[in-house]
Amino acid sequence: MTVAAVTRSEFTKLFSTSMWWILGLVLVLYVAATAGSLAFVFGAVSSGTLPNDGAPVPSEGLASVLYSLAASIGYVVPLILGTLMVTAEFRHKTLTATFLTTPRRGTVLWAKVVAGLLIGVAFGIVGALSSVAPSAGVLAVFGLETDLGAAATWALIGRLVLALTIWVIVGIGVGVLVRNQVAAVVGVLVFTQFLEPIARTAGAFVDGLDTVTNYLPGAASDALVGSSIFQVAGAGASGGLDWWAGGAVLLAYAAVLLVLGYVVSWRRDVS
Template identity: 30%
Template structure:
């Protein structure tokens, strides 16, 4: 009698929900930086300060404009121009998000932990830049909305808020804040000190360009036009001279990219 043939049974793994692929190295670094940014109270306090300062500045500028608008000298002030003018002060609160994102880690020594988790220093800085650019852009939109809501009723009949122009001004303000936030991040990676970084930003965005423009010498004025604050101002105002607005935006973006490149070089050649 023939023995029954042995039957080999192979177990088949039970079908289950397919697991999502792990995030790429940059995506993981961005997620980590996103979590770190929102886990500290300074982020929330900085954003709240920016909202309150925007409301106060926009309201004050709107009052000045309304008082200057008399029957003898009637005029119409756009709400978007008030939003843009308010950036001259509020930008320094917003860019604190960028510089603190890296200088705080230098001060506390937690950057060593960050670099152990993500050894690529360039990837760490790029992830920080992505997060800061996204957060400051959205914050810029919120601040623009706050400025519009405050300035419009104060200006009254002497104010105008065309939808297209107002949206353009608010979006341009958000783009400007995103770029100066990245600029602050790059400089913070180079200088490592929040106070020193803020001083350099204040000089580069306002003090040095104004000093160059003050004498009224054409050559010095042209040099000042290349500084990030002046280039951003031409972009925000939509000036056609000395260059189109898009050139001002590109100049500001170039300064931000250069600061990031300098920050990456500093991180690669110096200990954390």
């Protein structure tokens, strides 16, 4: 079978379950609620509506930080989606039938990557809308600049969609390498929600450590987008990677995971 035919099969398997729309709903609710809440707080402080005895919140660049939230905090959703696209087949034993129908396992893996790219673009657009729409609306209410007329803002949104798309491929690589669904999902959550944030926070205070933490996947994703709430919070280095370098590093993670998974796990017998 051709990659195109197997890709259609991958879409059939994906959309025959509720996994895709549940994760999509989680992405929308999580990102929109966070973006709207932070936009309200930052907007109220910046406009003087709320008193602020601490450090001032600059209104310049605030919109881009809020718009980037879909990648800064929401990337875990497409990452898990990509992981489940593979591990669900191991868990439910459907991969055996897939390999019997398409004995060329490389073709199956390529089909999953192609399907992941397409669904990743869709999730990227949904994620971008979930952060941009509530943020811009709240900023407009407080009379602050939304920057939606600037080309740089739309370039950032485009890179945001690209980052979320790549995260799906990274997730597919994780799923190929780690067959057990529970272990893969737990590992993803532990790394993205605990280990990397702690490391990036430490990098903001320990001299020289940021040269390492800049190359962590989440930091590379933020560099690709060009803005991040973690940088505002002091958990990102001011002299991080350029956007193209961040994209290259994130793509490298996806490629390494896919190759390792293919060599170590994908070619093994399936029970």
